[in-house]
Amino acid sequence: MADRVVIVGAGQGGFQAAASLRQEGFAGRVTLVGDEPGLPYQRPPLSKAYMKDGDPKRLALRPAGFFAEAGIERVGGWVEEIDRDAGRVLLAGGEALAYDHLILATGARNAMPPVSGLAEAVAARAVVGLRTLADAELMRARIAAGGRAVVIGGGFIGLEFAAVARAAGLDVTVVEAADRLMARVVSPEISEHFLDLHRGLGVDVRLGAAAAAVEPAGVRLASGERVAGGLILLAAGVRPNIELAAAAGITVGNGVVVDGRLVSSDPAVSALGDVALYPGPDGESVRLESVQAAVDHARHIARRVATGDGSDYAAVPWFWSDQGAAKLQIAGLRHHRHRTVAVPGDRRVVLSLAGDVLKAVETVNAPAPHMAARRLLAAGQAVTLSEIEAAGFDLVALAKARA
Numbered sequence: 001m002a003d004r005v006v007i008v009g010a011g012q013g014g015f016q017a018a019a020s021l022r023q024e025g026f027a028g029r030v031t032l033v034g035d036e037p038g039l040p041y042q043r044p045p046l047s048k049a050y051m052k053d054g055d056p057k058r059l060a061l062r063p064a065g066f067f068a069e070a071g072i073e074r075v076g077g078w079v080e081e082i083d084r085d086a087g088r089v090l091l092a093g094g095e096a097l098a099y100d101h102l103i104l105a106t107g108a109r110n111a112m113p114p115v116s117g118l119a120e121a122v123a124a125r126a127v128v129g130l131r132t133l134a135d136a137e138l139m140r141a142r143i144a145a146g147g148r149a150v151v152i153g154g155g156f157i158g159l160e161f162a163a164v165a166r167a168a169g170l171d172v173t174v175v176e177a178a179d180r181l182m183a184r185v186v187s188p189e190i191s192e193h194f195l196d197l198h199r200g201l202g203v204d205v206r207l208g209a210a211a212a213a214v215e216p217a218g219v220r221l222a223s224g225e226r227v228a229g230g231l232i233l234l235a236a237g238v239r240p241n242i243e244l245a246a247a248a249g250i251t252v253g254n255g256v257v258v259d260g261r262l263v264s265s266d267p268a269v270s271a272l273g274d275v276a277l278y279p280g281p282d283g284e285s286v287r288l289e290s291v292q293a294a295v296d297h298a299r300h301i302a303r304r305v306a307t308g309d310g311s312d313y314a315a316v317p318w319f320w321s322d323q324g325a326a327k328l329q330i331a332g333l334r335h336h337r338h339r340t341v342a343v344p345g346d347r348r349v350v351l352s353l354a355g356d357v358l359k360a361v362e363t364v365n366a367p368a369p370h371m372a373a374r375r376l377l378a379a380g381q382a383v384t385l386s387e388i389e390a391a392g393f394d395l396v397a398l399a400k401a402r403a
C-alpha cells in the first residue's frame with residue numbers, strides 16, 4: 001500500500017484529495033504541489049460573487065492552520081517532469097519528490113481559438129481569460145474603470161461575467177460563434193431562457209458571431225463587423241493540462257485517460273477533475289469541468305489509496321451557474337442526441353431523455369426539483385416518459401415516493 005502520496009495541482013480537486021486522504025485515515029506522507037500563490041481556493045466565485053464584491057473570504061478552501069494540523073505538506077512550484085521509473089516528480093526549481101502513488105490534479109487552462117492577434121493580446125494581458133484569482137483581480141480593476149466590455153464566448157463563465165459587468169454599469173457585448181448560448185452543455189430551451197435573461201439585462205448578445213481578430217479598439221467578427229470594447233474577456237472553453245502526463249508516456253486523449261477506478265495507464269498514477277477523462281454514467285468517456293467532479297473524484301481516489309477499496313466511481317454529475325438573478329442547476333449528463341421535455345406547467349424545469357428514460361434535469365431557480373432529480377438519478381431507478389406525461393407529474397413528489 002502507498003506510503004507517500006504526491007498530488008500535482010493544488011486547486012479544488014488536489015486540495016480535496018489531500019483532505020480526504022486524512023479523513024479516510026491515511027497515515028503516510030501527503031504532499032500537495034501547486035504553482036499558484038497562496039492557499040488553495042475555489043474558482044466558482046471568481047466569475048460571480050467575488051467579481052462583484054472582491055471579498056476574498058469566499059475563496060480559501062481552508063485556513064492555513066488546517067494543513068499543518070492535518071499533516072499536509074504544501075509545496076509551491078511547477079512540476080516539470082514525472083520520472084515514473086524512479087517514482088518521483090521533478091520541480092522546475094530542481095527539487096524532487098518521491099511518491100508511491102501520484103495524483104494528477106492539474107486542471108485545465110483557457111482555450112485559445114484561432115483569432116488573429118489573440119495570443120499576443122493574451123500574452124500582453126490586454127485580453128484576459130478568467131481562470132485564476134490574479135485574472136479575477138485584473139478584471140475587477142477593469143470593470144471599475146467602466147466603459148465597454150466584449151466577451152468572447154457565450155458559455156457559463158462568459159455569461160456570468162457579462163451579468164456582473166452589466167450590473168456594474170458597463171456596456172457589454174457577448175459574441176458567440178454558435179447559434180445559441182451554452183450550446184455544448186444545455187438544452188435549446190435553457191439557451192433560449194438565458195438569451196432572454198441577458199437581453200433583458202441590456203447585454204448585447206450576438207449569436208453566430210465568430211471573433212476573427214482582436215484589434216486595439218475591440219474585436220472584429222468574421223462578418224467584418226467591429227465590436228468596440230476596451231475590456232475583452234476570453235471565455236471560449238478550456239483545454240486539459242495533459243502535457244505532464246503525456247511526456248511521461250501516460251495515456252492521454254482529451255484528458256488523462258483513467259479507468260472506472262480513476263487509475264491511469266500507470267497503476268501508480270490517478271487523475272481527477274478537469275484533467276481526467278473517465279468512463280461516464282453510460283460508459284462513454286467524459287471529462288467534466290465542475291466542482292462536483294473534482295471533489296467526488298478526489299474522495300473516490302483517496303478512499304482507494306487509503307483503504308484499498310477498488311470499486312468504480314459512480315457519482316451523479318451535477319453543476320450550477322449563477323447569471324444575474326437566475327441560478328441554473330443541472331443534474332445528470334445531457335447529450336445533444338437527447339430529446340427535451342418541459343415539465344407540463346413548469347417552465348423552470350427541463351428534462352432530457354434518452355429513448356424514454358430520464359437522463360438529466362435542468363432547473364432555473366428551482367432547487368427542490370434539482371435535489372429531487374439528483375436523488376432519482378443516483379438511485380438508478382428509471383423515470384420514464386409515460387410517468388412524466390401523466391397528469392400532475394411532480395419530480396419532488398416522485399423522489400419522495402421512491403425514497
Ligand SMILES: Cc1cc2nc3c(=O)[nH]c(=O)nc-3n(C[C@H](O)[C@H](O)[C@H](O)COP(=O)(O)OP(=O)(O)OC[C@H]3O[C@@H](n4cnc5c(N)ncnc54)[C@H](O)[C@@H]3O)c2cc1C
Nearest residue numbers: 009011012013035043044079106107273274289290291294
Ligand atoms: C471562473 C470560473 C468559474 C467556475 N464556476 C463553476 C461553477 O459555478 N460550478 C462548477 O461546478 N464549476 C465551476 N468552475 C469549474 C471548477 O472551478 C473546476 O472544474 C475545478 O476547479 C476543477 O478542479 P481541478 O482540481 O481539476 O483543477 P483546478 O481547480 O483548476 O486546479 C488545478 C491546479 O493545478 C495547477 N497546475 C497545473 N499544472 C501544474 C504543474 N505542472 N505543476 C504545479 N501545478 C500545476 C494549476 O495552476 C491549478 O492551480 C469554474 C471555473 C472557473 C475558472
